[in-house]
Amino acid sequence: MDEKILKILEDIYSVDGSLKAHEEALVRIIQKLLASKPESKIDENFISSLRVKLLESAKPLKEESPQKYMFDLSLMFKRIVFAGVSLAVILTVAFFGLKSGTIKTGNNALAIKNVGSNAFGNIVFSDQSKAQSQGQAENSQPLSSAPATADGRGTSQSTSIAAPIMGMGGGGGTTAPGMGIAYFPATYSYTGDKFEVMSDGLVYKRVIDNPSGSDLVNVINKMNLGLDLNKFGDLKVDSIQISEDKEFGYSLYIDFTQNTFSINQNWEKWPQFAGSNLTELPPDSQIIAISDKFLADYGIDMSKYGKGELMQSRIYYMAAMKGAAAPAADSMPMPVYSQYVSVVYPLVIGDQEVYDQGGQKYGLTVGVDLAQKRVVNVYNISTGSFESSKYDIETNAEKLIGIAEKGGLYGYNYYPAAENSLKIELGTPTQGLVVMWKYDGSKSSEMFVPSLIFPITSGQENYFYRNNVIVPLVGSMMDQSGGGIMPMPLETAPSK
Amino acid sequence: MKNNGVNKEDFADLYDQYVRKIFNFIYYKTHHRETAEDLTSETFTKAFRKIEDFDANKGKFSTWLYQIARNTVTDFYRAKKNYANIDDIWDLAADEDILRDLDAARKLEEVQDYLKELKAEQREIVLLRVWEGMTYREIAEIVGKDESNCRVVFSRAIQALRQKMPLVLFLSLLLFNR
Numbered sequence: 001m002d003e004k005i006l007k008i009l010e011d012i013y014s015v016d017g018s019l020k021a022h023e024e025a026l027v028r029i030i031q032k033l034l035a036s037k038p039e040s041k042i043d044e045n046f047i048s049s050l051r052v053k054l055l056e057s058a059k060p061l062k063e064e065s066p067q068k069y070m071f072d073l074s075l076m077f078k079r080i081v082f083a084g085v086s087l088a089v090i091l092t093v094a095f096f097g098l099k100s101g102t103i104k105t106g107n108n109a110l111a112i113k114n115v116g117s118n119a120f121g122n123i124v125f126s127d128q129s130k131a132q133s134q135g136q137a138e139n140s141q142p143l144s145s146a147p148a149t150a151d152g153r154g155t156s157q158s159t160s161i162a163a164p165i166m167g168m169g170g171g172g173g174t175t176a177p178g179m180g181i182a183y184f185p186a187t188y189s190y191t192g193d194k195f196e197v198m199s200d201g202l203v204y205k206r207v208i209d210n211p212s213g214s215d216l217v218n219v220i221n222k223m224n225l226g227l228d229l230n231k232f233g234d235l236k237v238d239s240i241q242i243s244e245d246k247e248f249g250y251s252l253y254i255d256f257t258q259n260t261f262s263i264n265q266n267w268e269k270w271p272q273f274a275g276s277n278l279t280e281l282p283p284d285s286q287i288i289a290i291s292d293k294f295l296a297d298y299g300i301d302m303s304k305y306g307k308g309e310l311m312q313s314r315i316y317y318m319a320a321m322k323g324a325a326a327p328a329a330d331s332m333p334m335p336v337y338s339q340y341v342s343v344v345y346p347l348v349i350g351d352q353e354v355y356d357q358g359g360q361k362y363g364l365t366v367g368v369d370l371a372q373k374r375v376v377n378v379y380n381i382s383t384g385s386f387e388s389s390k391y392d393i394e395t396n397a398e399k400l401i402g403i404a405e406k407g408g409l410y411g412y413n414y415y416p417a418a419e420n421s422l423k424i425e426l427g428t429p430t431q432g433l434v435v436m437w438k439y440d441g442s443k444s445s446e447m448f449v450p451s452l453i454f455p456i457t458s459g460q461e462n463y464f465y466r467n468n469v470i471v472p473l474v475g476s477m478m479d480q481s482g483g484g485i486m487p488m489p490l491e492t493a494p495s496k
Numbered sequence: 497m498k499n500n501g502v503n504k505e506d507f508a509d510l511y512d513q514y515v516r517k518i519f520n521f522i523y524y525k526t527h528h529r530e531t532a533e534d535l536t537s538e539t540f541t542k543a544f545r546k547i548e549d550f551d552a553n554k555g556k557f558s559t560w561l562y563q564i565a566r567n568t569v570t571d572f573y574r575a576k577k578n579y580a581n582i583d584d585i586w587d588l589a590a591d592e593d594i595l596r597d598l599d600a601a602r603k604l605e606e607v608q609d610y611l612k613e614l615k616a617e618q619r620e621i622v623l624l625r626v627w628e629g630m631t632y633r634e635i636a637e638i639v640g641k642d643e644s645n646c647r648v649v650f651s652r653a654i655q656a657l658r659q660k661m662p663l664v665l666f667l668s669l670l671l672f673n674r
Contacts, residue, residue: 008625008626011625011632011651012655015648016651019655026654029654029658033607033622033626036604036606037626038599039599040520040523040529040532042515042519042523043529046533046536051512053537054507054541054544055508262574264575268546
């Protein structure tokens with residue numbers, strides 16, 4: 001056996017000697033990892049040229065008395081350093097419509113323009129979990145075709161479908177559907193009440209305005225960059241980044257192409273942090289208070305977002321910390337404790353909250369460092385107005401329940417049913433919107449589609465990361481059982 | 497200025513010592529040569545400008561430098577995709593509109609879904625140990641943890657991979673490697 005592999009095995013056994021029983025498997029995995037190493041092949045010319053560039057920059061840095069442009073720009077960035085002060089102000093004001101003390105991310109009341117029926121083309125929920133489910137197909141089994149019971153209550157095992165559930169993970173403690181730690185088979189059953197679908201069938205689309213346009217290029221051109229921008233054609237500003245020049249400062253990144261902005265810690269201004277050994281999680285209210293305070297201090301307009309709540313990953317981590325019994329012991333992830341958690345403030349459109357396709361609320365997201373008790377980033381802050389268009393909806397409750405019992409969106413992954421499958425119970429659905437992206441060539445549109453939100457009422461405590469199962473009322477879902485398309489509505493329904 | 501024992505005159509030596517390692521470190525997080533070069537350049541430029549902020553009492557130079565590289569990669573993807581939960585290319589779906597070297601994509605095809613499921617820190621330790629062949633002492637410096645902790649993280653990550661790799665893939669490994 002390769003000496004390198006032997007050494008790695010020794011390391012593993014020094015931590016857990018019982019793993020020696022799985023030596024053959026471990027060797028194969030290590031071999032596979034070794035064989036998968038991509039060739040990095042650094043270019044020696046690159047090394048040389050970067051070296052020269054760095055050393056050449058030493059002299060001016062020494063001689064230069066760094067002139068930093070400070071200015072007051074609302075409560076958010078009290079000391080922003082930027083090469084061109086006027087440019088930063090103009091760009092930022094143009095983008096956000098800054099008023100004193102508040103960063104405007106759009107109109108307080110959302111501007112929604114109706115554009116007629118079916119205006120956004122076909123709505124297709126593609127298999128977005130494909131990347132995560134690759135390699136699992138071998139373990140697949142056909143979806144049960146048995147229908148839900150007539151009243152949709154208490155469906156039996158035979159009408160449920162085994163589907164994998166991915167525990168949340170990922171670095172930085174901020175999570176997203178599709179980033180998993182562990183897979184557990186699960187069966188879903190509906191235990192809620194009878195219901196009628198009352199949706200107005202309005203699909204929303206975010207409209208991206210670009211107030212920066214090409215005019216802002218003229219502003220840049222007036223700066224002494226040693227470059228005549230007039231020599232370039234059809235220039236426009238795509239993005240800018242401005243940063244606070246102070247301890248624990250932040251950077252603001254503005255993407256004019258998508259009308260979004262994000263705030264990140266300015267790494268260079270945050271002191272080195274030696275890490276943490278957190279032994280207990282602070283209460284939710286304390287974490288949300290840190291986030292709320294940050295948003296209020298920096299005057300971010302929250303009028304189109306709902307109340308903040310911790311993302312579901314926290315539940316996973318809490319369960320892990322408590323050592324809750326997992327249904328599949330040998331699949332149980334090691335206890336992990338994220339230093340970071342995310343607070344999400346759901347986007348609200350037409351009194352409906354927006355969810356992502358994994359069932360978590362979707363909107364402005366704030367990352368909080370629990371060890372330092374500071375906000376580290378704010379994401380998914382969007383601007384712009386919306387268009388709405390009426391679509392036919394699926395109104396057959398039984399069929400919708402049947403889809404929910406197969407896991408709804410993100411639920412059509414394959415995994416063998418097992419005796420120790422999680423038993424997930426679904427309650428009476430509410431109505432909301434689910435976000436999706438429609439790709440058209442090189443551009444993508446952010447759409448919000450009316451959906452039923454089935455709350456998970458039982459079975460969630462054991463490492464189950466989802467809060468809800470989503471069933472869209474409009475469009476088509478890729479049926480992962482056979483790669484076909486499941487139209488929504490399933491039967492033609494008259495437009496209301 | 498902090499008394500860190502490192503100054504700009506020393507930087508050329510440090511650059512020579514670390515540039516290849518940093519490039520590889522970044523390449524394994526980007527899978528794209530040009531991107532890795534850009535971010536390597538950015539990492540050393542930041543480090544060079546901020547060298548006087550480095551505090552030897554708070555950690556080793558290598559820890560500090562790798563942290564800058566790690567943050568640079570994270571900033572790159574988060575700014576590009578505007579998601580809070582992206583640390584590197586492993587957090588993106590395979591079909592995301594991000595440049596990847598074909599060779600890297602091909603080689604990683606079979607294992608990327610499983611490596612993806614590891615926490616970023618777990619994955620980093622596994623790849624430094626297996627791909628870079630680093631000792632735990634070296635890895636500990638890079639990730640800012642002690643050696644024994646890195647051993648435990650590595651061992652658990654490999655164990656997790658063992659549990660996650662489906663039987664079919666595992667059998668194929670057995671067949672192809674015999």
